[in-house]
Amino acid sequence: MQKHDLRSAIDSLKTFSDELIETDEEVSLDGELTGVYRYIGAWGTVQRPTRLGPAMIFNRIKGHPEARVLIGLLSSRQRIGRLLGIAPEKLGWALRDSVNNPIPPITVESDKALCQEVVHHATDPSFDLRKLVPTPVSTARDAGPYITLGMCYASHPETGVSDITIHRICIQGRDELSIFFSPGIRHIAAMATRANELGRPLPVSISIGVDPAIEIATCFEPPTTPFGYDELSIAGALRGQPVEMVKCLTVGERAIAHAEYVIEGEIMPGTLVQEDQNNNSGCSLPEFSGYTGLAYSACRLIKVKAVTHRKNPIMQTCMSPSDEYVSMVGIPNEACIIDMVERAMPGRLLNAYSSSSGGGEFMAVLQFKKSRDTDEGRQRQAALLAFAANAELKHVFLVDEDVDIFDANDVLWAMSTRYQGNVDTIFIPGVRCHPLDPSQSPEYSYMGYDRGVTCKTIFDCTVPFRLKEQFARSEFMEIDPRRFAPGLFPDEGKK
Numbered sequence: 001m002q003k004h005d006l007r008s009a010i011d012s013l014k015t016f017s018d019e020l021i022e023t024d025e026e027v028s029l030d031g032e033l034t035g036v037y038r039y040i041g042a043w044g045t046v047q048r049p050t051r052l053g054p055a056m057i058f059n060r061i062k063g064h065p066e067a068r069v070l071i072g073l074l075s076s077r078q079r080i081g082r083l084l085g086i087a088p089e090k091l092g093w094a095l096r097d098s099v100n101n102p103i104p105p106i107t108v109e110s111d112k113a114l115c116q117e118v119v120h121h122a123t124d125p126s127f128d129l130r131k132l133v134p135t136p137v138s139t140a141r142d143a144g145p146y147i148t149l150g151m152c153y154a155s156h157p158e159t160g161v162s163d164i165t166i167h168r169i170c171i172q173g174r175d176e177l178s179i180f181f182s183p184g185i186r187h188i189a190a191m192a193t194r195a196n197e198l199g200r201p202l203p204v205s206i207s208i209g210v211d212p213a214i215e216i217a218t219c220f221e222p223p224t225t226p227f228g229y230d231e232l233s234i235a236g237a238l239r240g241q242p243v244e245m246v247k248c249l250t251v252g253e254r255a256i257a258h259a260e261y262v263i264e265g266e267i268m269p270g271t272l273v274q275e276d277q278n279n280n281s282g283c284s285l286p287e288f289s290g291y292t293g294l295a296y297s298a299c300r301l302i303k304v305k306a307v308t309h310r311k312n313p314i315m316q317t318c319m320s321p322s323d324e325y326v327s328m329v330g331i332p333n334e335a336c337i338i339d340m341v342e343r344a345m346p347g348r349l350l351n352a353y354s355s356s357s358g359g360g361e362f363m364a365v366l367q368f369k370k371s372r373d374t375d376e377g378r379q380r381q382a383a384l385l386a387f388a389a390n391a392e393l394k395h396v397f398l399v400d401e402d403v404d405i406f407d408a409n410d411v412l413w414a415m416s417t418r419y420q421g422n423v424d425t426i427f428i429p430g431v432r433c434h435p436l437d438p439s440q441s442p443e444y445s446y447m448g449y450d451r452g453v454t455c456k457t458i459f460d461c462t463v464p465f466r467l468k469e470q471f472a473r474s475e476f477m478e479i480d481p482r483r484f485a486p487g488l489f490p491d492e493g494k495k
């Protein structure tokens with residue numbers, strides 16, 4: 001089934017019995033919706049107990065009679081595979097191919113853009129983001145309602161090159177948003193900085209509720225997608241057709257034409273916002289690390305000019321510590337690692353997994369095949385390349401071809417029987433990584449490192465090539481089990 005927007009993606013999920021549930025029970029956006037979904041299908045680094053489960057649509061939202069809210073669309077690797085028509089274990093490879101064969105977005109006329117079916121201008125005195133966009137507050141400590149799946153699109157004020165990225169966006173007032181740019185390498189941040197130097201606002205569109213190919217492509221980072229690479233071209237390649245965009249009505253930028261909601265606005269020069277200015281909670285929201293982030297004192301301010309949306313819009317949201325974030329960030333990270341290692345040493349890396357345990361960022365499992373004695377040690381070179389591909393990677397686990405990298409038990413089995421701590425651990429201390437891991441802090445390290453500086457570590461759980469024969473797993477007779485238990489294997493093809 002061809003997916004071109006959120007609704008066609010939802011329809012395609014309805015053809016599976018286990019991927020989507022709906023409820024007509026009224027739900028509050030004030031912590032209740034996320035509290036429910038934690039038990040339904042959040043997974044990832046979310047507080048236990050939680051589970052891997054279906055996506056969920058809430059049909060009745062307290063205070064928002066017109067809207068529905070979808071959560072967890074991408075909160076399962078199997079579901080993403082089904083949405084994109086790709087085997088779940090091959091997603092990293094498919095994304096890597098898409099990066100190398102980009103299809104740029106195109107612009108369609110306004111009358112073909114479903115996102116502009118209904119238009120609200122901020123000049124209208126009754127305009128209020130808090131009423132127009134049903135945005136969850138995920139916990140009582142949050143700074144406010146957060147738009148967690150807003151595709152921010154902006155262009156450089158001088159060169160005109162465009163970029164799309166998901167940022168942490170908090171509703172601050174009737175027509176004001178704060179946007180958090182993590183310090184360093186973010187491309188829209190660089191555009192906003194240049195516009196600020198020129199004393200100009202930077203037009204930005206925030207598209208919410210889009211084709212899932214767009215949501216995953218949006219999460220690519222440099223060096224795989226350097227400054228000037230429009231990540232929407234990756235979505236075009238994944239879909240085999242260009243993403244359709246439309247000119248915004250009130251600012252000089254484009255938005256995703258079939259989005260459920262589009263917020264049009266400008267990142268203002270010379271204005272910084274305290275993220276928790278409305279409640280002084282000191283917190284932002286639960287982050288992918290599984291911990292709540294600190295409120296940032298110097299967010300940029302977006303002055304909103306308009307909200308446009310489809311008729312009966314579907315708000316889409318995610319919980320940052322859920323498997324939705326793991327997949328959206330982790331699968332592009334896998335593509336980056338695969339691309340880097342394949343360029344350097346083709347044919348040896350069998351697969352890569354940015355695991356749930358690390359929130360898709362901190363931990364990767366690399367499956368490496370040693371075929372000759374000169375491959376010994378090359379697996380560690382592959383780990384170094386993985387660190388180069390993803391600056392926020394902290395731990396690399398190296399395993400052999402007979403280990404299931406998606407099964408944490410199997411990876412820890414390899415660590416239990418193919419790893420000696422003093423022989424197979426490689427420390428790379430004092431490298432800048434990610435401040436959202438609380439162990440990457442000056443208080444934690446006796447070395448006195450800055451926040452976000454860490455010891456990157458390689459855990460080499462591969463068998464030394466010369467000892468390979470001594471490490472063969474016990475083999476069982478190869479049998480087709482379906483004859484004996486047909487009900488247990490309904491969907492699996494013959495091996």
Ligand SMILES: [Mn+2]
Nearest residue numbers: 163164187225
């Ligand atoms: Mn970029």
